Amino acid sequence: MTLPIHAQVVVIGGGIIGCSTAYHLAKDHGADVVLLEQGKLTSGSTWHAAGLVGQLRSSASITKVLKYSVDLYKRLSDETGLETGWKMTGCLRLATNQDRWTEYKRLATTAGSFGMEMHLISPDEVKRMWPLMDVADLVGASWLPTDGQASPSDITQSLAKGARMHGAKIVEGVRVTGFAMEGARITAVHTTKGTIIAEKVINCAGQWARQVGAMAGINVPLQPVKHQYIITDPIAGLSPDAPTLRDPDRRTYFKEEVGGLVMGGYEPNPQPWVTGDVPNDWEFGLFGDDFDHFEQHMEQAMHRVPALATAGVKQMINGSESFTPDGNFILGRAMECENMYVGAGFNAFGIASGGGAGWVLAEWAMTGEAPLDLWAVDILRFSDMHRDRQWVCDRTLEAYGKHYTIGFPHEEYTSGRPRIVSPLFARLKAKGAVFGSKLGWERPNWFARNGVEPRDIYSMGRQNWFAAVGEEHAHVREHVGLFDQSSFAKYELTGPAAADALAKICAGHVGRPVGRVTYTQLLNTRGGIEADLTVARLAEDHFYIVTGTGFRTHDQAWIASHLPSTGCTLRDVTEAYGTLSLMGPKAREVLAAVTSENVSNTAFPFGTVQDIRIAGAQIRALRLTYVGELGWELHVPIAAIGDVYDALMAAGHQLRPVGYRCLESLRLEKGYRAWSSDITPNDTPMEAGLGWAVRKADQGFIGAQALAKAGPLTKRFAGFALDDPAAVLVGRETVLRDGVAVGYLTSGGYGYTIGKSIGYGYVRNSSGVSDDFLASGNYALVVASQTYPAKIMLEAPFDPSNSRVKA
Structure with missing residues (x-):
């Protein structure tokens, strides 16, 4: 086919993801699509994929994406006439x-x-x-x-035919060599066969996606890893309908194929390929057989299926697959380029994800917004640290090695640490801090008492830190604690257009007088919550914005993409300030001991920001809380944070450092929502019980029209408490009302002050969820397949009047 000179959308890559994306763009959106493949369709990693299709993931949205794939593979042949090889073997x-x-x-x-069917069955x-x-x-x-297997090449060819049927153009044997750019926007795609003017580009280049992205200035943090499996000769007694089999404790998987078995695994010592660019000519490329490395899988597999010991090996496939530093794939638009979207890094889930990933990627590119909560796979979960290719390689190999390990709650990665530390790292470590890591930052999770080894010991029940965190929790409730939250993401928005820009972006009333702090959500056009953060007005044209550590790139990109082209400037100042959160009933006494400013309730009320001096440094102090106690966030020039910390600790009043697991238990008792779990792009402020934070007049903010058109609520956020101390809540537990499933927990933990396990989630009812509906039911939670009676909580179980916060 001759290369077109113009396209509305250029899709790069002819594997299953690229063909699925082109299919959905053409079929669902009637888009003018050109797909470019440097070799032949499927010639990257699609052609040698094992083809197992599982659906269940820890995210409801990602599970929905995978379920969509299965539904598509079932019906696609009816549309295109080309079979997909789908078999629902279970x-x-x-x-x-x-x-x-x-x-x-x-x-x-x-x-x-x-809403998926899953059974627990006996060895017999x-x-x-x-x-x-x-x-x-x-x-x-x-x-x-409902799980099964499919033929990766057949699915891809069927998707490609479907895309052509709906008008997409597919050109093979053409490689992208670069992009024409105007600022941060692609205007044309340069190829080995000419140039295409393009409005949007979708990078589905598989293991080449990183270098294709680099041509447009974006980072796609993935690492090719060698992955091996074997195909055996026919084995007597093997049913053609045998279920696919995963044996994670032996790190292996199996599926039936033409009377024999496909068998592979995920070893703890994986082999990376290049940390540099993948060769352009790696078309249908494979590595040599490496039976020495594969022996560990072969040995385990023969224990599980003894017939393998005498089965002939027809072929070994040793190919490269794209893996990522956290084991989740990559979708969405990177902030560095306004019109390039990415679908890559599928961690050997490409076949299971392909149909659904193409669907959401097409929606995302055509509307500018993800169609559902895709935070777990959003490219904006990464940051500049992910440009370090060796770090990405090391962390990716650790993630690969965990592919089949037990998913213990609260488990931390260990590779590439420490990466970023606050100046207080050594001081906190000397106090017994046990650190976790978030977007590269080392953060104290809890503090081990004298004589206790400062490390996590993972288990499925109460873990070794449970009692220590309880002590920290009680100390904050009764006295005062100090949290090092220097990893908070921080931005400054300045300029004459700043106030009007924020009024459009924020659902809350951020245009308050200078000195006020506002908690607000940022909404998408559906009214869903894209971010929640605090905005402090430092001057008429100067705003200080603070958000969670992990959301640094995401929130900055959302704000930046909705700012006017002139009149305001957004700067990331995360590393310029450390943050010490002083929280507890004695917080005012500590603060008064180290500053000459008046910090009384009258002079420094809740929800305000002032500059104060501590240890000779000028501090930006915000009076707010995420733990439900009197407190301040002290934003300290990073060079002075050590001196300020020392001054605070010397002030007495039983001040002690505390960690993030204590913070989590405190916020659960207060019913504070956490973005990415309790509140997401799928949830509106009204559904989340945060309507009080949305301004009622002046409906000019993004999402206002969707909120105005919304009918009666069919889901509402609620809390649940369990009396049984044996129940360990971690989230996703099923909520039963009068014995009928009505939702699931979005987060869970333990409230030490009230002495109960606490969980939060949404109660759903298609006929509406009124106060009477919520209050009238008898509730229970299904926890690890066991049912426990639960009490619903429609207000915070601790200090619902906020009297302690505003003391």
């Missing part, structure tokens, strides 16, 4: 120990919460379904009947 996941079994009990609960049932398997070491297995 999937067995094996458990050989109690921690794994508990994980499956939690996953079964999650599946129920997300496993043996009946898979007679060739040795089940002697099994505790049991999970069974997902």
